[in-house]
Amino acid sequence: MNDAELIAQFRAGQIAAFNTLVKRWECPIYNFVLRYAGNRDDARDLCQQTFIRAYKNMRRLRDPDKFTSWIYQIALNACRDAGRRRSLVSLDTLDTPIADTTTPPDAIVHEQSVRDLLNRALQNLPEEQRVVIIMKEYQGLKFTEIAETLKVPLNTVKSRMYYGLSALKKIFDRWHISEDMVRYEL
Amino acid sequence: MNCDITREQLIAYLYDEDIHPNERERLKVHIETCSSCSQTLEELGSTSRILNAWNDEQPNLDLVFVQERQPLWQNLLPTRYPKTWATASVAIAAILILTFLNIEFAIRDDAFHTSIGLRSSDPPEQIAIADTSEVISLDAPITRGEFIIHQQNLINYTHRLVHASQNQQRAEVNNTFIRLVGELETQRQQDLLRIDRGLQILYNTHATRYDQILTQMDSVKKELFFYDNAAEVLIVPEDNRPYRTIPTGRKTP
Known part of the structure; x- marks a missing residue:
């Protein structure tokens, strides 16, 4: 069942349909807000807020086929609202280890170090470039979908992508981050 | 970049998105002959691959609406x-x-x-x-x-x-x-x-x-x-x- 059908069922009164939507979008939205905010505690709250706002405002979604850009808009607005309330962004909480018993300890440390470095690098970017890079590299959105979500022209999206990647390249060079370094062979 | 290829065109070529096949072929020929565009494209691609080392996490939120x-x-x-x-x-x-x-x-x-x-x-x-x-x-x-x-x-x-x-x-x-x-x-x-x-x-x-x-x-x-x-x-x-x-x-x- 696609998103539009689930939305129609939810509007008909079946709250189970909305819970199915939540299960489907929980992971993408959580990782989007995680990379935007930079810490897991904020990411949990922002993810919850996103779905609560979606629940309350579902009747305002005119075109159910545009649910993807709509839910990312809500998530982005929630992130920006939180950012206005809190001007500093914590860069340290990504060091918290993740429970994983299948990967060797040094691999876990390595993965956490890479994750922490990339998070710090992204947080160094201007917000408008960071959003485009996260949506393209991690959420897999097309440039047209990003332009629709951010309500900016298509070329603006590509331009921000170019400048964002260029700025990250300089950061990676300064911090000696290379493809070989991040690639971990078990 | 000193040639007339725009940044937006390079990005479209890098991700193979929103680009006409003829335009893509033209850019390909140009990049093979232009060291500046070739180096820029390689740097952008490398940065993209480094970013992809950060894998998604499982949220484990188990949100249920009642x-x-x-x-x-x-x-x-x-x-x-x-x-x-x-x-x-x-x-x-x-x-x-x-x-x-x-x-x-x-x-x-x-x-x-x-x-x-x-x-x-x-x-x-x-x-x-x-x-x-x-x-x-x-x-x-x-x-x-x-x-x-x-x-x-x-x-x-x-x-x-x-x-x-x-x-x-x-x-x-x-x-x-x-x-x-x-x-x-x-x-x-x-x-x-x-x-x-x-x-x-x-x-x-x-x-x-x-x-x-x-x-x-x-x-x-x-x-x-x-x-x-x-x-x-x-x-x-x-x-x-x-x-x-x-x-x-x-x-x-």
């Missing part, structure tokens, strides 16, 4: 027919007000009259006036005895007037009370019918609501079974009140 329900006691109140009681009350009050408004106080024929309900249609009792032949002309002289007789006649006439007026008032009051009793009895019967109809409607409403409550309870039991593995339950009110979360105590897998 619609807030009305308390059970609110379901027992009649919601579809609230006007029955108000209508009956207004009707009874209106009847009483109209009943009191129909009381009439009047002074007619030098007598005090009261009427309740319909106006009395009986004509007032005609009091026979004394025979005019008994009235003596004021021009002729009269004796002392005649004066006394005429004075006594006047007194008798006055008594008759008062007696007739009293009889008339008693008759009107009796008729009015009889009519009032009849009207009150009619109203009482009508009110009893309305109350009986209202009670029947209330009984039917409660029976229907009772069945609906049982159905809702079955639905809730099914939902609790369905969300048995939820770690956290969110209750979201329909209005703008803050939402609240309830941890279920279950460990997430």
Whole structure:
């Protein structure tokens, strides 16, 4: 069942349909807000807020086929609202280890170090470039979908992508981050 | 970059998106011959590959939305027919007000009259006036005895007037009370019918609501079974009140 059908069922009164939507979008939205905010505690709250706002405002979604850009808009607005309330962004909480018993300890440390470095690098970017890079590299959105979500022209999206990647390249060079370094062979 | 290839074109070429095949071929030929564009493209690609080393995490939030329900006691109140009681009350009050408004106080024929309900249609009792032949002309002289007789006649006439007026008032009051009793009895019967109809409607409403409550309870039991593995339950009110979360105590897998 696609998103539009689930939305129609939810509007008909079946709250189970909305819970199915939540299960489907929980992971993408959580990782989007995680990379935007930079810490897991904020990411949990922002993810919850996103779905609560979606629940309350579902009747305002005119075109159910545009649910993807709509839910990312809500998530982005929630992130920006939180950012206005809190001007500093914590860069340290990504060091918290993740429970994983299948990967060797040094691999876990390595993965956490890479994750922490990339998070710090992204947080160094201007917000408008960071959003485009996260949506393209991690959420897999097309440039047209990003332009629709951010309500900016298509070329603006590509331009921000170019400048964002260029700025990250300089950061990676300064911090000696290379493809070989991040690639971990078990 | 010093050539005429734009940044947006490079990005479109790098991600192979939003670019015409002919345009892509042209760019490919140019990049193979232009070291600047080639190096820029390689740097952008390398940066993209480094970013992809950051894998997604599993959120483990287990969010479950549950619609807030009305308390059970609110379901027992009649919601579809609230006007029955108000209508009956207004009707009874209106009847009483109209009943009191129909009381009439009047002074007619030098007598005090009261009427309740319909106006009395009986004509007032005609009091026979004394025979005019008994009235003596004021021009002729009269004796002392005649004066006394005429004075006594006047007194008798006055008594008759008062007696007739009293009889008339008693008759009107009796008729009015009889009519009032009849009207009150009619109203009482009508009110009893309305109350009986209202009670029947209330009984039917409660029976229907009772069945609906049982159905809702079955639905809730099914939902609790369905969300048995939820770690956290969110209750979201329909209005703008803050939402609240309830941890279920279950460990997430």
